[in-house]
Amino acid sequence: MNEATARPDFMERALEEARKATERGEVPVGAVVVREGAVLAAEGNRTRELADPSAHAEMLAIRRAAALLGTDRLSDCDLYVTLEPCTMCAGVIAWARLRRLYYGAADPKGGAVESGVRFFSAPTCHHVPEIYDGIRASEAATLLKSFFVTRR
Amino acid sequence: MNEATARPDFMERALEEARKATERGEVPVGAVVVREGAVLAAEGNRTRELADPSAHAEMLAIRRAAALLGTDRLSDCDLYVTLEPCTMCAGVIAWARLRRLYYGAADPKGGAVESGVRFFSAPTCHHVPEIYDGIRASEAATLLKSFFVTRR
Numbered sequence: 001m002n003e004a005t006a007r008p009d010f011m012e013r014a015l016e017e018a019r020k021a022t023e024r025g026e027v028p029v030g031a032v033v034v035r036e037g038a039v040l041a042a043e044g045n046r047t048r049e050l051a052d053p054s055a056h057a058e059m060l061a062i063r064r065a066a067a068l069l070g071t072d073r074l075s076d077c078d079l080y081v082t083l084e085p086c087t088m089c090a091g092v093i094a095w096a097r098l099r100r101l102y103y104g105a106a107d108p109k110g111g112a113v114e115s116g117v118r119f120f121s122a123p124t125c126h127h128v129p130e131i132y133d134g135i136r137a138s139e140a141a142t143l144l145k146s147f148f149v150t151r152r
Numbered sequence: 153m154n155e156a157t158a159r160p161d162f163m164e165r166a167l168e169e170a171r172k173a174t175e176r177g178e179v180p181v182g183a184v185v186v187r188e189g190a191v192l193a194a195e196g197n198r199t200r201e202l203a204d205p206s207a208h209a210e211m212l213a214i215r216r217a218a219a220l221l222g223t224d225r226l227s228d229c230d231l232y233v234t235l236e237p238c239t240m241c242a243g244v245i246a247w248a249r250l251r252r253l254y255y256g257a258a259d260p261k262g263g264a265v266e267s268g269v270r271f272f273s274a275p276t277c278h279h280v281p282e283i284y285d286g287i288r289a290s291e292a293a294t295l296l297k298s299f300f301v302t303r304r
Contacts, residue, residue, distance in 0.1 A: 052215055053224040053247040054206065063204055072205040087271055088243025091264075095205040095240060109276060112243075116276030117269035119239055124261060124268030 006102045006135045010034055010080045014104075015136065017044035017057060018082045018143050024049060028143040031057035031081040033065035033074065033098075040077065041065040057081060058089045062096050073097045082140035084111035084133070090119040094127045101129045104140030158254045158287045162186050162232045166256075167288065169196035169209060170234045170295050176201060180295040183209035183233040185217035185226065185250075192229065193217040209233060210241045214248050225249045234292035236263030236285070242271040246279045253281040256292030 010032050017030025021044030033041040043060035047053060058081045066072055078100040085093060085103065090112040093101060103113070112119045113131060120128045162184050169182025173196030185193045195212035199205060210233045218224055230252040237245060237255065242264040245253060255265070264271045265283065272280045 047224045047247075051218050051222050051224050053218055053226075053249075054211060054215060054244045055224075059206060063206060066203050066205055070203050072199045072203050072207075074205075086243060086247075087264075087269070087274075087276065088240050088247060091238060091240025091243055092206045095199075095238075097205075110278070112239075112269075112276065117239070117264075117271055117274050119269055122239075122269050124239065124264065126262070 004100060004130060004132065006080070006132055007034070010039065011082070011102065011104065011135050013039060013042055014057075014080045014082050015139055015143070017042050018140065021045045021057070022143065022147055028147050029057045029081065029083045031061040031079060033061045033077050033079055035065070035069075035074075035077045040068060054088065056086065056089050058085055059092055062092055062098070066096065075099060078102065079129075080135075082136075083107050083144065084113050084115060086110045087112040087117055087119065093129060094119070094125050097127045098129045100132065102132045102135050104135050105137040105144065106133065156252060156282060156284065158232070158284055159186070162191065163234070163254065163256065163287050165191060165194055166209075166232045166234050167291055167295070169194050170292065173197045173209070174295065174299055180299050181209045181233065181235045183213040183231060185213045185229050185231055187217070187221075187226075187229045192220060206240065208238065208241050210237055211244055214244055214250070218248065227251060230254065231281075232287075234288075235259050235296065236265050236267060238262045239264040239269055239271065245281060246271070246277050249279045250281045252284065254284045254287050256287050257289040257296065258285065
């Protein structure tokens with residue numbers, strides 16, 4: 001197995017966080033920061049609960065991992081997230097200098113990796129992680145679809 | 153005076169936060185969230201102090217304002233920031249639904265409003281504030297230049 005191959009258990013943990021977000025009435029996205037083969041931080045979306053527009057799963061997981069390590073640079077960490085990161089989260093991934101980004105479903109309406117501003121291809125992006133997409137994408141997408149259907 | 157005209161005292165307060173950031177050894181950027189003619193939150197960059205890659209001035213000010221108001225939507229608030237927001241911060245400005253964005257110096261290397269990904273012109277941007285740029289830009293730029301000169 002290539003060192004960079006996605007670990008199914010880490011994406012499963014991210015999906016679990018997404019499911020828990022649904023139960024809280026939050027958009028079901030989950031994220032995990034991994035370091036040296038272990039989960040350092042696992043978070044789901046909490047924008048409403050925390051009254052914080054930045055409280056996306058990946059933002060919370062990155063913040064927590066950075067706080068635990070006592071540094072704003074996570075160069076030896078990888079991020080697993082169930083949905084393609086938005087523009088804000090692509091930005092914090094670059095600032096945090098994450099090594100690898102593994103994500104599930106694409107987000108044509110709000111994503112910023114393969115969609116929208118494609119931030120990691122922009123000249124103003126100062127750090128580009130290795131990127132692996134489409135990991136358990138249909139499960140992540142189904143969670144989101146179910147969430148938005150029940151809220152309409 | 154047009155309602156949207158920049159209030160000099162609010163940008164002065166943002167510059168004051170930028171100066172205080174310099175004293176803490178942080179990149180000198182300051183930001184203020186204003187609501188109904190009063191400062192709701194004023195913050196400077198604290199990425200190192202907080203070991204938080206997301207702790208830019210505007211991100212901290214938006215988070216604090218949202219916490220104070222108990223909502224993730226700041227539709228009746230304006231943001232003053234000394235430097236053109238980066239991609240991450242342009243993202244959170246859109247998520248927070250801020251009404252107006254007033255900024256100082258342009259940031260061709262890392263900005264995302266008139267530079268880089270120009271997020272507010274992207275189809276994946278769900279909210280565009282009114283934007284006013286160049287406010288006390290030379291003072292904001294001088295603070296940044298001095299900071300980086302002394303660190304080389």
